[in-house]
Amino acid sequence: MPLYDPAHAFVPYPDVAVPRAATGPLADLSFAVKDLYDVAGYPTSGGSPIVLAMSGIKTRTAPSVQKLLDAGARFVGKTVTDELAFSMNGNNAHFGAPINGAAKERITGGSSSGSASAVSSNLCDFALGSDTGGSVRAPASHCNLYGIRPTHGRISLEAVLDLAPSLDTVGWFARDVGTFARVGDVLLGEDPSPLPAGVRLLWPSDIWAMLDAPVADALDSTAKQIQLMLGAATRVHIAQGDWDAMYWNFRYLQSREAWLTDGPLIERHAPPLGPGVAERFAWSRGVTDEQVSKARVFRVAFKSKLTALLGNDGVLLMPTMPDIAPLRTATDASLEDYRNKAIRMLCVAGLGGFPQLSLPLAERDGAPLGISLLGPAGSDRSLIALAERIAT
Numbered sequence: 001m002p003l004y005d006p007a008h009a010f011v012p013y014p015d016v017a018v019p020r021a022a023t024g025p026l027a028d029l030s031f032a033v034k035d036l037y038d039v040a041g042y043p044t045s046g047g048s049p050i051v052l053a054m055s056g057i058k059t060r061t062a063p064s065v066q067k068l069l070d071a072g073a074r075f076v077g078k079t080v081t082d083e084l085a086f087s088m089n090g091n092n093a094h095f096g097a098p099i100n101g102a103a104k105e106r107i108t109g110g111s112s113s114g115s116a117s118a119v120s121s122n123l124c125d126f127a128l129g130s131d132t133g134g135s136v137r138a139p140a141s142h143c144n145l146y147g148i149r150p151t152h153g154r155i156s157l158e159a160v161l162d163l164a165p166s167l168d169t170v171g172w173f174a175r176d177v178g179t180f181a182r183v184g185d186v187l188l189g190e191d192p193s194p195l196p197a198g199v200r201l202l203w204p205s206d207i208w209a210m211l212d213a214p215v216a217d218a219l220d221s222t223a224k225q226i227q228l229m230l231g232a233a234t235r236v237h238i239a240q241g242d243w244d245a246m247y248w249n250f251r252y253l254q255s256r257e258a259w260l261t262d263g264p265l266i267e268r269h270a271p272p273l274g275p276g277v278a279e280r281f282a283w284s285r286g287v288t289d290e291q292v293s294k295a296r297v298f299r300v301a302f303k304s305k306l307t308a309l310l311g312n313d314g315v316l317l318m319p320t321m322p323d324i325a326p327l328r329t330a331t332d333a334s335l336e337d338y339r340n341k342a343i344r345m346l347c348v349a350g351l352g353g354f355p356q357l358s359l360p361l362a363e364r365d366g367a368p369l370g371i372s373l374l375g376p377a378g379s380d381r382s383l384i385a386l387a388e389r390i391a392t
Contacts, residue, residue: 034081079118132169200311210243320358321346359390
């Protein structure tokens with residue numbers, strides 16, 4: 001970890017030399033890695049003291065991290081993650097709450113809290129996170145960063161701790177779109193399904209309707225500027241059924257998989273889990289086979305609907321989060337309420353498996369507020385190219 005970590009973004013492991021290529025497209029950049037990814041010479045904690053105790057020192061590096069090292073990027077440390085990656089607040093009961101470098105009085109969001117903190121606090125140029133239910137997109141919006149949830153399965157999750165494998169994705173953060181795009185070139189390569197030069201911008205009116213008026217007003221001018229550049233957005237309806245159905249079916253899937261991943265550890269060792277995390281795992285344990293079976297059918301139907309809606313050229317223009325980051329002094333109850341509102345927006349990309357990129361282009365009350373582009377499966381690098389056009 002860096003000798004100077006005012007943001008409390010890094011896990012305080014002893015420094016170990018991590019070899020990198022002497023030259024390459026990222027040779028002038030430094031990066032950090034969420035402590036879900038194996039890095040040779042380091043343990044992997046998953047934000048949990050008991051997982052850390054059981055980890056041992058890893059002897060190989062996750063392929064996604066190795067790609068960055070092979071491109072010349074300089075590794076500077078492993079970052080704090082929310083406990084077992086099952087939170088969206090950015091406050092780990094055991095490792096602390098990293099500081100939001102863009103709004104110090106507000107939460108970073110989680111579970112890629114330390115990675116977003118490190119980048120927003122200028123402690124590295126970019127950082128790897130992961131996104132299952134919004135753990136890159138939420139901190140990106142809160143911390144004034146570019147952040148992406150890629151197409152599911154696009155980037156290898158080998159040697160990365162699971163939460164919910166059918167939803168987990170690799171993601172990353174950067175302060176500027178140029179750096180973000182360079183990392184994308186290394187991790188993504190060429191799109192298997194690139195967007196055409198002229199995209200169809202789509203306005204998911206049922207998602208925008210979730211926003212309170214002050215938030216919608218804060219995003220209005222940014223949304224208008226994007227439409228001036230890419231063309232007027234056509235209004236569409238996104239939800240399969242209603243938003244309660246979207247929310248619950250996503251939660252059933254995520255929670256069942258999270259319990260299959262971490263339930264055996266929890267039942268055997270009974271580790272003390274932090275606020276919110278303990279309740280989520282307790283709830284996950286009770287999800288029924290019938291609920292999961294119906295949720296899987298629901299996901300197939302929703303993905304088919306969204307695939308048809310997007311075609312090969314459709315891009316949703318949508319808010320990333322329901323509001324700016326809550327204050328660090330917010331109660332656990334209010335944070336859980338905010339999380340539940342956020343899931344209704346964030347579950348679209350998760351259920352569909354499609355890429356969503358959050359752009360740091362708006363603000364409210366002096367705090368950052370992201371706006372997103374969501375495209376067809378395999379259009380990840382094309383979405384970044386659109387972001388480059390928008391930002392320049």
